[in-house]
Amino acid sequence: xxxxxxxxxxxxxxxxxxxxxxxxxxxxxxxxxxxxxxxxxxxxxxxxxxxxxxxxxxxxxxxxxxxxxxxxxxxxxxxxxxxxxxxxxxxxxxxxxxxxxxxxxxxxxxxxxxxxxxxxxxxxxxxxxxxxxxxxxxxxxxxxxxxxxxxxxxxxxxxxxxxxxxxxxxxxxxxxxxxxxxxxxxxxxxxxxxxxxxxxxxxxxxxxxxxxxxxxxxxxxxxxxxxxxxxxxxxxxxxxxxxxxxxxxxxxxxxxxxxxxxxxxxxxxxxxxxxxxxxxxxxxxxxxxxxxxxxxxxxxxxxxxxxxxxxxx
Amino acid sequence: xxxxxxxxxxxxxxxxxxxxxxxxxxxxxxxxxxxxxxxxxxxxxxxxxxxxxxxxxxxxxxxxxxxxxxxxxxxxxxxxxxxxxxxxxxxxxxxxxxxxxxxxxxxxxxxxxxxxxxxxxxxxxxxxxxxxxxxxxxxxxxxxxxxxxxxxxxxxxxxxxxxxxxxxxxxxxxxxxxxxxxxxxxxxxxxxxxxxxxxxxxxxxxxxxxxxxxxxxxxxxxxxxxxxxxxxxxxxxxxxxxxxxxxxxxxxxxxxxxxxxxxxxxxxxxxxxxxxxxxxxxxxxxxxxxxxxxxxxxxxxxxxxxxxxxxxxxxxxxxxxxxxxxxxxxxxxxxxxxxxxxxxxxxxxxxxxxxxxxxxxxxxxxxxxxxxxxxxxxxxxxxxxxxxxxxxxxxxxxxxxxxxxxxxxxxxxxxxxxxxxxxxxxxxxxxxxxxxxxxxxxxxxxxxxxxxxxxxxxxxxxxxxxxxxxxxxxxxxxxxxxxxxxxxxxxxxxxxxxxxxxxxxxxxxxxxxxxxxxxx
Numbered sequence: 001x002x003x004x005x006x007x008x009x010x011x012x013x014x015x016x017x018x019x020x021x022x023x024x025x026x027x028x029x030x031x032x033x034x035x036x037x038x039x040x041x042x043x044x045x046x047x048x049x050x051x052x053x054x055x056x057x058x059x060x061x062x063x064x065x066x067x068x069x070x071x072x073x074x075x076x077x078x079x080x081x082x083x084x085x086x087x088x089x090x091x092x093x094x095x096x097x098x099x100x101x102x103x104x105x106x107x108x109x110x111x112x113x114x115x116x117x118x119x120x121x122x123x124x125x126x127x128x129x130x131x132x133x134x135x136x137x138x139x140x141x142x143x144x145x146x147x148x149x150x151x152x153x154x155x156x157x158x159x160x161x162x163x164x165x166x167x168x169x170x171x172x173x174x175x176x177x178x179x180x181x182x183x184x185x186x187x188x189x190x191x192x193x194x195x196x197x198x199x200x201x202x203x204x205x206x207x208x209x210x211x212x213x214x215x216x217x218x219x220x221x222x223x224x225x226x227x228x229x230x231x232x233x234x235x236x237x238x239x240x241x242x243x244x245x246x247x248x249x250x251x252x253x254x255x256x257x258x259x260x261x262x263x264x265x266x267x268x269x270x271x272x273x274x275x276x277x278x279x280x281x282x283x284x285x286x287x288x289x290x291x292x293x294x295x296x297x298x299x300x301x302x303x304x305x306x307x308x309x310x311x312x313x
Numbered sequence: 314x315x316x317x318x319x320x321x322x323x324x325x326x327x328x329x330x331x332x333x334x335x336x337x338x339x340x341x342x343x344x345x346x347x348x349x350x351x352x353x354x355x356x357x358x359x360x361x362x363x364x365x366x367x368x369x370x371x372x373x374x375x376x377x378x379x380x381x382x383x384x385x386x387x388x389x390x391x392x393x394x395x396x397x398x399x400x401x402x403x404x405x406x407x408x409x410x411x412x413x414x415x416x417x418x419x420x421x422x423x424x425x426x427x428x429x430x431x432x433x434x435x436x437x438x439x440x441x442x443x444x445x446x447x448x449x450x451x452x453x454x455x456x457x458x459x460x461x462x463x464x465x466x467x468x469x470x471x472x473x474x475x476x477x478x479x480x481x482x483x484x485x486x487x488x489x490x491x492x493x494x495x496x497x498x499x500x501x502x503x504x505x506x507x508x509x510x511x512x513x514x515x516x517x518x519x520x521x522x523x524x525x526x527x528x529x530x531x532x533x534x535x536x537x538x539x540x541x542x543x544x545x546x547x548x549x550x551x552x553x554x555x556x557x558x559x560x561x562x563x564x565x566x567x568x569x570x571x572x573x574x575x576x577x578x579x580x581x582x583x584x585x586x587x588x589x590x591x592x593x594x595x596x597x598x599x600x601x602x603x604x605x606x607x608x609x610x611x612x613x614x615x616x617x618x619x620x621x622x623x624x625x626x627x628x629x630x631x632x633x634x635x636x637x638x639x640x641x642x643x644x645x646x647x648x649x650x651x652x653x654x655x656x657x658x659x660x661x662x663x664x665x666x667x668x669x670x671x672x673x674x675x676x677x678x679x680x681x682x683x684x685x686x687x688x689x690x691x692x693x694x695x696x697x698x699x700x701x702x703x704x705x706x707x708x709x710x711x712x713x714x715x716x717x718x719x720x721x722x723x724x725x726x727x728x729x730x731x732x733x734x735x736x737x738x739x740x741x742x743x744x745x746x747x748x749x750x751x752x753x754x755x756x757x758x759x760x761x762x763x764x765x766x767x768x769x770x771x772x773x774x775x776x777x778x779x780x781x782x783x784x785x786x787x788x789x790x791x792x793x794x795x796x797x798x799x800x801x802x803x804x805x806x807x808x809x810x811x812x813x814x815x816x817x818x819x820x821x822x823x824x825x826x827x828x829x830x831x832x833x
Contacts, residue, residue, distance in 0.1 A: 032716030036723050039437065040361070041734055041746065042480055045754060046440030054435060082352055083514070084359055094515070149556055157564045165552050165561045167516060262552045264515030272349070272553075277716055 005302060012294045019290040020072065023283050024065055027274075034081050034277040055081055068283065077287075078280035080273075087284040091266065095251075095288070097167060098258070098265035101181055102250040105188035110243055113193045117200025118235065121208060122227060132197060139194030148187040148260040155183060165262040184261045188254065192246055199242045204235040237308040244300030251296065252289035341545040343813055343829055344567040346558040350515050350551045354501050356482025358435050362735070365479040366571075366823045367518050367549055369536060371412075372485030372503030375403050375422065375461075376477045377536035380819050381648040382595060382738040384473045387529070387537045388417065388486055388504060398468030398775055399448075403461040409527045411488040412508045419455030425486045426453050433496070438481035447471060447772055470775045474739040479821060483536065506542040506827040520547040520826075533828045535819060543815075543830040562587065562808055569809040569816060571824040574688065575633030578806050588811050591635050591804045592818040595644035595736035597743060598631075598689055600681070600697060600798040601758050605751060606728050608679060613672035615795035618729075619658040620665035621704040622697055628801040631692045636801045641788050642747070643740045644802045646820040648777075653785040657799075658792060665704040679708045682730035686715035693800060694731040725755035733803075736822055740784050741771045747797060759796035 035051040036043070043051075052058040056067065071078060077087035113136075120132035156164035162183055168176040207213060208231060216226045255267030266285065273281035347367075353359035356372050377387040386392060388409060393402040409417040429436045430443065430450070442450045448469035454462045465472065476484045488502040500509055504527070507520035528541040550567055552558040559577055561567040563584065573581065573589070581587045600618075602609045609615065624638040640657025643650050683694035694710050701708045708729070713721070721727050737743040748768050749757035764787055771783040791797070805818035815828045 030717075031720045032714070033720055033723065036719050037716050038361075040480075041719070041722070042737070043437070044440055044446070046445045047437050050432075050435070050440070082359070083350075084353065085514070149560075152557065152560050156566075157560050160564060164564050164566050165557050166550060166566075259554045260557055262550075262554065262557055264551075268515070268553070275714075275716065 005298065008294075008298050008301070012291070012298075015294065016287060016290060020069065020283070020287055021065075023286045024068065027277070027279055027282050028061065030277070032277045034279060037276050038082060068280075072287075077284035080281045081278045082273075082276050082281075087280050090269070090281070091284055091288050094264060094266040094269045095292075097169075097263060098254060098267060099251060100170065101184050101188065101257075101263065101265070102247065102254060104181070105185045106192060106243060106247050106250065108185065109189045109192040109196055112189070113196035114200045114236065114239060116193075117197040117202075117239070118204045118227065118232065120197070120201045121204035121235075122223075124205060124208075129201075132201065136194040136197040136201075139190050140198070141194075142191065144187055144191045144254075145256045145260055147190055148183070148257055151183050151187055152260065167261075167263045184254075184257050184263060187257055187260075188250065192250075195246065196239060196243060200235065200239045203238040204231060207231050207235040210234075233307050237304060240304065240307055241300060244296055248293040248296040251292045341831065342548055343544045343546070343569065343826060343831070344548045344550055345569045345571065345824060345826065346552040346561065346567050347518075347549045348551075348553055348555070348558070348572075351512070351518060351549075353498075354509055354512065355498050356485040356487070356501065356503075357429070357437055357480065358482070360437070360480065360482065362822065363549075365482070367520070368485070368501065369479060369483055369505070369823065370507040370520055370547070370826060371501045371505040371509050372482065372487060373505050373536075374476060374483035374485050375405075376473050377483055378474075378477050378479075378738045378821060379535040379537060381535075381646060382644065382740075382820065383648055384477045384739075385534070385537045387483075392473065394775065398470075398773070399465045401463045401465070401472060403463070405459045405461065406527065407459060409504050410525045411490075411504055412502050412523055413488055413490050414525070415488055415490075417486060417488075417504055418458040419461045420458070421488060422461045422486055423453060423455050424489055425484075428487070428492070429484060436481070438475060438478065438484070441475050441481075468773050468775070470780070471739060471741055471772050474742065477536070478738070479536075479823060506540045507547060510546075516551055518549040520549075521545065533817075533825060535821065536823075536825075540825075540827040542827045544826065547826045559808075562810065565810065567810075568813050569807065569824070569829075571805065571807050571818065572822070573806045573808045575635055575806065577808070578633065578635070581808050586811055587808055589806060589808045590816065590818060591806050593636065593644070593646045593820060594803045594805055594822045595646055595738055595743070595820045596803045596822065597642065597644070597734035597737075597746070597799060598693060598801050598803055599732055599734065599747075600693070600800065601722075601727075601730050601732050601747070602796055603725060603727050603729070604758070604760070604796050605725070608677055609728050611672050611674075612794060613668050614674055617665045617668035617672060617674070617704070618701060618706065619795050619798055620661045620668060621701050621706065622658065622798060622800075623660040623700060624657060624798075624800055625660075627693060627696045627700070630696055631689050632801065632804065635806060636804045639801050640792065640799050642743045642791065642799055643784055643788065644736075644743065644820065646802070647738075647740055649740045649781055649784050651781070651785070654788055656788075656792070658795075662704050669705060674706070676705070676707045679706065680711050680728050681708055682711050682713055682718055682721060682727050684713050684715045684718045684731075687733050689803065690731040690733050697731070723756045725751060725757075736820065738821060741768065741780075744768050744771070744784075744787055759791070759794070761790065761794060761796075764790050764794075 035048045039047055079086055116132050120129040123129050152164050155162045163180055168180050170177040216230045255271045258265040258268040270285040347363045349363055351364040351367050352361055356368050373387050375389040376384050379385050389403040390406045391404045428434055440446050448465040448467045451466050452464045490502045493499055506523055506526045508523050510521040511519040522542040522545050528539050531539045533539055558570050562570050578589055602615055604610050628636055628638040639645050641654035643654045681694055683690050698708050698710055734746050747758040751757050751760050767783050767787050771780055774780055805822050807818045809816050812832050814830050814832050
């Protein structure tokens with residue numbers, strides 16, 4: 001397993017390098033000048049030239065790339081063009097915010113969706129099954145920004161139970177932090193529950209048809225024992241992969257939810273940076289997201305044998 | 314499963330309700346939404362509109378803009394201009410305190426000026442004063458603690474206007490404590506009505522009332538006039554999403570949204586807890602022509618387009634009746650806006666068709682650019698397209714992301730575009746934004762040499778009546794040559810909770826919280 005992990009980590013280096021080159025070139029292919037966006041339509045040519053010079057934007061592209069790559073190798077992702085902050089600490093700060101919400105949301109969604117999917121499969125073609133499938137399809141179809149706004153409207157404005165905008169770190173005030181993340185977490189849970197429940201149902205159905213389940217039932221095991229001891233572990237493995245993918249995707253930024261609920265997370269940082277053509281932040285964010293995706297997938301792959309011993313890492 | 318979900322949600326909601334920060338009665342804080350975080354706390358350097366809006370609560374300059382776009386003294390008691398227009402003598406107000414308790418003197422003005430003129434500061438207005446712009450500041454002296462004398466190498470009618478520009482940070486006078494021993498920025502120690510208390514990046518900026526603020530007498534007038542702060546704390550909350558800001562206002566989480574959309578006004582106007590006030594701004598919402606384009610270089614064609622557009626109808630539709638039509642580059646709120654500027658283009662479809670024939674227009678495709686960030690630009694383009702098509706002009710829209718449109722504007726790579734210029738408070742600056750030689754600056758729209766001479770004169774002449782004549786002449790030429798079609802200046806629609814009083818938006822599109830008090 002150690003060898004597998006080391007191989008995967010080693011393979012991540014060329015992947016990240018390809019991401020670095022692609023991101024650097026692609027963002028510069030998009031029309032738009034950071035200096036113009038930063039200084040606005042009131043800027044005179046002298047100010048624009050000063051700005052480009054002071055941020056190294058007047059250098060030829062290969063020179064800019066070489067400088068950036070050299071700094072990257074030294075662990076320096078540069079400074080934001082718009083705020084002057086160091087990119088790496090900025091990304092970490094914002095990632096912590098996004099990660100808190102995403103991890104809580106995916107955990108809650110999994111806790112709800114996996115049993116629901118298994119229940120639906122166990123009671124296939126019953127009313128329960130129909131309700132789970134219909135509910136999952138409905139939730140799957142609802143766009144997160146719309147759902148977020150509806151929740152905000154109901155619990156924030158109509159009922160006034162929850163704060164509608166802002167974010168408080170858990171380290172600062174636990175109660176307030178909880179109040180602020182309820183709505184964004186609920187939005188993500190409701191959106192992801194549908195995906196996970198459908199996967200859990202499908203994989204459970206597949207396992208339920210296998211001979212060893214019939215055999216277990218024929219031995220006289222209770223349904224709880226069959227489902228819990230024999231079906232769950234095998235059926236959960238594909239769902240676990242899906243949860244890993246969802247986690248990887250969401251950790252890369254939940255820009256829509258962050259924008260609706262005014263959360264200073266990684267997704268909003270990236271979107272704002274794209275609109276401002278803040279090259280160092282865009283490059284840093286995308287590299288970081290690629291890294292997170294690789295790590296999450298590696299962890300998921302390493303844990304896969306826990307659920308399905310037939311697969312060895 | 315549903316029971317589980319609802320139970321979970323209910324627990325979370327009850328917990329949230331119990332723990333959520335509720336606004337206490339008697340709360341002496343006004344919460345204001347900002348659509349993006351500020352970029353820094355350094356005046357006039359790393360800035361945008363939001364940065365200026367916040368920082369100008371904290372720092373003040375020698376002079377500042379009034380509501381009608383003229384410039385008046387703020388930290389200066391008075392300003393004398395020598396007969397040759399090259400020497401400015403600022404007599405400072407006495408008893409003005411910095412936030413650290415120190416009294417402001419001419420030494421502080423000199424120190425601030427030298428810091429701004431140091432290229433390392435990256436002051437965005439450096440090129441206006443170091444010889445690359447209109448006039449160079451050759452010397453600045455402090456003959457006594459209450460007097461500062463500035464000598465220019467040439468007369469410059471825009472010297473005070475440039476000092477007062479919000480994007481120059483009002484050339485705010487700072488105390489030395491604003492920077493560390495190595496010259497790095499710590500935070501603004503200014504003389505403004507509010508002090509910077511806290512900045513949580515991406516979340517909020519908190520300002521506290523400066524108890525020793527030395528206010529001018531009278532009412533607030535733009536950035537000058539009486540500015541005694543009445544509210545203890547002002548909190549600017551970063552809320553990028555307009556719907557979320559509206560929800561926060563309705564729920565009482567924030568007190569003020571400085572700029573709502575006309576559509577939101579319709580939704581909020583019947584809410585008894587919300588008040589809405591509007592003010593004309595000095596922005597320029599226009600349709601620009603690339604006069605070097607083979608097709609758009611035809612003046613008759615441009616005149617035909619101008620005649621095909623019903624400005625009043627477009628402006629009413631785009632702004633929901635919140636702005637007045639204005640075909641002049643001189644903003645309606647300006648002291649220089651007179652009957653001459655009121656004479657704009659005449660909507661006359663029949664004349665438009667006749668002009669098209671005179672122009673030899675044979676239905677060639679014209680592409681008009683617009684963007685999806687500024688709704689007013691997009692809507693303007695849509696209405697203009699329909700009106701142009703009605704007289705037989707084959708115009709297509711190309712909707713771009715804002716950064717891309719700005720790039721095309723800057724390179725002059727377009728035929729027509731709907732474009733919003735940000736507010737300039739002096740008409741010379743408004744004209745200057747779109748006038749100039751395209752060989753030197755491709756973004757410029759109008760390059761008639763005689764008009765450029767008039768503009769240059771408007772920047773030297775200090776007599777108001779003389780300047781008025783120049784602006785009148787420029788307006789007449791613009792209406793005749795149609796290098797662009799100005800449509801309206803726009804308006805700021807501010808929505809606020811009725812618990813606060815005294816808030817007034819104004820032409821500069823910058824919220825002023827020193828006018829605000831809490832009712833009861």
